[in-house]
Amino acid sequence: MFYAGKRISAKVIIVIVSPIVAVLVALLVTSTIIRYKRPKTYDVVEIDVEGNNTDFTTVESLQYDLATLRSATxxxxxxxxxxxGGFGGVYKGTLSNGQRIAVKRLSINSSQGLQELKNEVILVAKLxxxxxxxxxxxxxxxxxxxxVYEYMPNKSLDNFLYxxxxxxxxxxxxxxxxxxGIARGMLYLHHDSQLRIIHRDLKASNVLLDDDMNAKISDFGMAKIFVVDQSQGNTSRVVGTYGYMAPEYAMHGNxxxxxxxxxxxxxxxxxxxxKRNSAFSESGEAEDLLSYAWKHWRDGTPxxxxxPTxxxxxxxxxxxxxxxxGLLCVQCWSLFLQKRNASKE
Structure with missing residues (x-):
């Protein structure tokens, strides 16, 4: 076990910045409660890294007619x-065969466009x-x-957490x-699917819970796809949720x-x-959640x-x-940048 006040060794730092081990370190959380079995790899629809020019006809067999969904909801x-959400509403429905569904309905003023919805269809249908x-x-x-999604009776994690x-x-x-469960889903997206999937909006409201409180990552409208040998990208359009974003991504789109x-x-x-990040704005205990966590870790009061519950x-x-x-994961980005910058010198 690691204790507050002890410095992380150089060997541990090198391991953490490794592209593969950074995710596997998250998987270690579950080593005593699950026996990991490598999931089956599925073919992924051809799609470029920006999510354009997709062969959308490959998923036309999944199309529902509007009358069916109106009746169900x-x-x-x-x-x-x-x-x-920012995109619109989500509705519970029941099909004529008794199957329960959740229908995500894009509002007219939604910031999520048709291309993003198509991107989400292709990604989630294949992964x-x-x-x-x-x-x-x-x-x-x-x-x-x-x-149209499978219905998650316990909704999202934030409905419980806060x-x-x-x-x-x-x-x-x-x-x-x-x-x-979140760690396993991330491992699949990053390493076990044929293309590397970067979600870009992982947060409590995008983690859904089934009947048995199993976690399922949702909302792939903002996801990016990397080819196998690609390790990083840059975008002029930063999307996601502040507070969950890595600093370099929020500031520069990397x-x-x-x-x-x-x-x-x-x-x-x-x-x-x-706790939410906003919980610290009035308490005066710390500037934000991460500062609060680091403070207790360094002070030996984790x-x-x-x-309290x-x-x-x-x-x-x-x-x-x-x-x-958790602390190593938020530190991981800074260590990755240091390693990248050192390689350029």
Whole structure:
């Protein structure tokens, strides 16, 4: 175990900045609770790294007609609404065969365009993994742009994590399982699919939970695809959620799989603490969540960082390891940049 106040050795730093081990370090969280089995690799539709010129006809068999989805959701009634995002609403529905679905409906004023929806269809339809949300189909008819997903009865992680009543339902065992599920999904996206997928918007609201509280990564509208030998990219259009973004990506548009690893680290620390970044704006304890975590780690008081609802019932060894992994993940991006800059000199 690593303790506060001890310096990380040069050997550990070198390992962390390695492109493959950076993600595998996250997978270590689950080493005592899961037996990892390499998922089956699926062929991926030909698509360039910017998500353009896609062969969209390859997924036309997944198309639903609008009348079917209107009937399933009671014409997108407020009673069927599960939530609202920048793109529009998500509605619960039931098909004629009894199957439950979730329908993502793009609003007219949505910042998510048709190309991003097509990108999401192609990605999620082809990337099948137990820790990725399953896309059932789509409907682009008239002004309506809809994506149809498997229904997640427990909605998203943030509905539990930041709700006083919901937090009590997230015991440490459940949180530990969720962290492991996210890590497995990331490992598949970054290394086990034929193309490297950078999600770019990994956050609590994009982690859905099934009946058994298994984590499934969702919302691939902002994802980027790398060819196998590509390790980093740059974009003039920075998308995602501030607070989860790696600094170099937020400021300069530079991203890689380390960007997702950084977001994963932030997410792990939020799962452990049950705190939002905004929780620190008025408390005066620290500037933000990461500063708060580092402060307790350096001061040798990491237990004070843990959500009080689980503090007396969690496994201290597991929590300490998860805190350390979370901190290494957010540090990973800085170490990666140092290594990259040194190679240019």
């Amino acid at each position: 009671n014409d997108f009634s407020d009673d069927s609404k599960l939530g609202e 099948q993994h137990r820790n990725l949300v399953r896309l059932l189909g789509f409907c682009f008819e008239g002004q309506e742009k809809l994506l 709700d006083p009543e919901g937090q009590g339902l997230l015991d440490w065992g459940t949180r530990y399982k969720i962290i492991g 991203f890689s799989n380390k960007s997702d690893v950084y977001s994963f680290g932030v997410l792990v620390l939020k799962i452990i603490s049950g 237990l004070e960082f843990i959500d 689980i503090r007396d019932s969690c496994s201290i060894d597991e929590v300490m390891r998860c805190i350390h992994i």
